[in-house]
Amino acid sequence: AQSVTQPDIHITVSEGASLELRCNYSYGATPYLFWYVQSPGQGLQLLLKYFSGDTLVQGIKGFEAEFKRSQSSFNLRKPSVHWSDAAEYFCAVDSGGYNKLIFGAGTRLAVHP
């Protein structure tokens, strides 16, 4: 069965530091991959997505992610974190091509001033 693992439940970084959030997926074929962000008590907003082609994808708010097939990973990165980036981040995979998303458990990001 398809699955998504986000190994880090909580991460704390200082404002201005770099960030990497990990995501590993389990799927036989090339997956469609997504990163979403959720502010407390709110819905989810799409940060970026990977379908095919260039394995480094750029998203909104200065985020990027790199698809590594050999490692079954799709890690999210940002070179310099802002206090407003504090939120929960979800990695998701569309396993069957029918837009049925499987989500990881999420990583909660805290940003220290």
Add this chain to the structure above:
Amino acid sequence: DGGITQSPKYLFRKEGQNVTLSCEQNLNHDAMYWYRQDPGQGLRLIYYSQIVNDFQKGDIAEGYSVSREKKESFPLTVTSAQKNPTAFYLCASSLSGGPHNEQFFGPGTRLTVL
């Protein structure tokens, strides 16, 4: 402005009662989805609909029911058969059910069973 609205934002229910959560979109999207979110578990798919008058069960459909009589509306009923209904419920929509279509999410409804 186009978007997805969910109402109410907070909902309280007594055990044994059915309750209906509203989801409306004015994005002219064909596909709509209901997710349940519990702490530490991410989002799980309850039901989805790729077109009006058609819907399919997701991974955790037991104790829930939906209807899709209009393109813009996809209400979710939490029945008394749902053993643990307290959760945050998110509705989403996409242009169609294909993989290249971003899912847009509503602000959610927090349901608490008293």
